[in-house]
Structures are given as C-alpha cells and as structure tokens.
Amino acid sequence: MDKKTTVKxxxxxxILKRYEDQWVALSEKKDRVISSGKTLKELGATIKLNPSAxxxxxxxxxxxxxxxxx
Amino acid sequence: xxxxxxxxxPLSYTSKITRKPRIEVEFFGKEKSVKVFSIVDSGxxxxxxxxxxxxxxxxxxxxLPLFKTLGITGNxxxxxxxxxxxxxxxxSKVSEIxxxxxxxKGNFDVLLGQDDFFDKHRIKFERDHFVFEITPVx
Numbered sequence: 001m002d003k004k005t006t007v008k009x010x011x012x013x014x015i016l017k018r019y020e021d022q023w024v025a026l027s028e029k030k031d032r033v034i035s036s037g038k039t040l041k042e043l044g045a046t047i048k049l050n051p052s053a054x055x056x057x058x059x060x061x062x063x064x065x066x067x068x069x070x
Numbered sequence: 071x072x073x074x075x076x077x078x079x080p081l082s083y084t085s086k087i088t089r090k091p092r093i094e095v096e097f098f099g100k101e102k103s104v105k106v107f108s109i110v111d112s113g114x115x116x117x118x119x120x121x122x123x124x125x126x127x128x129x130x131x132x133x134l135p136l137f138k139t140l141g142i143t144g145n146x147x148x149x150x151x152x153x154x155x156x157x158x159x160x161x162s163k164v165s166e167i168x169x170x171x172x173x174x175k176g177n178f179d180v181l182l183g184q185d186d187f188f189d190k191h192r193i194k195f196e197r198d199h200f201v202f203e204i205t206p207v208x
Contacts (some may be wrong), residue, residue: 056107
C-alpha cells in the first residue's frame with residue numbers, strides 16, 4: 001500500500017443503519033456487512049472463514065460517545 | 071499513511087453525519103487474530119479494549135493487574151491492564167502496546183489511547199477536511 005495514499009472508507013451511514021448496538025463483520029473493502037450479532041462470539045465462524053473481515057461494534061444512535069461513563 | 075474519517079449515522083438529535091477517526095487494527099492472541107475498526111481517541115489515557123475481543127482471542131485476563139477506569143461522571147469500572155500485539159494496515163511490523171481490557175459489558179470496540187499507542191505513532195488530526203495521519207515512530 002502506498003504510504004502517501006489516503007485510505008478511503010465507504011459511507012457507513014447507509015451500510016450500518018440497520019445494525020445499531022450490534023457487532024458486525026465487514027468485508028475486506030468494508031463496503032458490506034457479512035455477518036452481525038449481539039456478541040462478537042456470534043461472528044466467530046464468519047471471521048474464521050473470512051480472515052480479512054473487519055469487525056466493529058456499531059454504536060447507539062441515541063447517545064453520544066464520551067470518555068467512558070456508565 | 072492518511073485515512074479518511076468515517077461517515078456514520080447521525081445521532082438522533084441531529085441530521086448531521088457523525089465522523090470518526092477509525093483505523094483497521096489487527097489484534098493478536100497466541101493463535102488467533104482479529105481486525106477491529108478501532109477509534110483513535112486522544113482523550114483516552116490508555117488504549118481501552120472491549121472484553122469480548124480478549125475472549126475472542128483467548129487472552130486470559132485473570133492473571134493481569136486489576137485497575138479502575140473513571141468516566142466523566144465519576145463512575146468507575148474495573149479493567150485489567152496488559153499488553154497486546156497489533157499491526158496497522160499497510161505496515162508489516164507487529165508491535166506491542168499497553169492496553170486495558172474492560173471487565174463487563176461495553177458499548178464500544180476499541181479506543182486507541184495515549185499510553186502507549188500515541189507514544190509509538192505520530193498522529194495528526196485534520197478534522198477540517200476529515201483526514202488523519204498515523205505513522206509508526208518506535
């Protein structure tokens with residue numbers, strides 16, 4: 001990968017809209033969700049089959065994220 | 071290397087798209103690894119990792135020192151402090167950073183913090199045009 005290239009991302013506001021508060025596994029290009037679940041463990045089989053998958057926890061759309069607080 | 075801030079769903083109080091400095095970091099356990107789209111958080115004292123990631127990587131947290139992390143309201147949560155190996159996209163080098171693993175449920179994946187992710191990388195935020203740059207320095 002060229003170190004001067006800016007790594008671009010797809011528009012997650014569309015891709016992740018249905019996945020609030022869930023763990024998702026994204027395709028290598030991060031342009032589609034290949035699996036989702038309430039826990040990361042549920043994505044284990046998908047990650048094993050797709051080692052290039054990228055996971056994230058989709059945050060709530062009902063609250064801002066501040067320094068950790070509960 | 072430079073990265074785009076993400077475009078994420080607006081929070082319910084606004085129609086404005088949420089932008090975050092996220093980077094795809096590969097985290098390693100003894101036999102497994104997982105790529106996590108982590109948030110670069112200059113306000114975090116130390117990298118904070120969701121316990122589910124440690125469990126997924128079969129990292130045994132029980133032997134690690136117990137500490138507390140404090141939120142802005144003064145409430146604290148238990149964390150275990152240890153080290154974890156990471157690799158950034160576009161770089162072949164695997165490095166090790168200090169991290170705290172949250173004990174219990176957390177509504178986040180990874181926050182990359184000051185000690186010692188920021189120590190080991192030159193990080194420039196250019197929020198005005200939604201770009202940030204990360205270069206390993208150690």
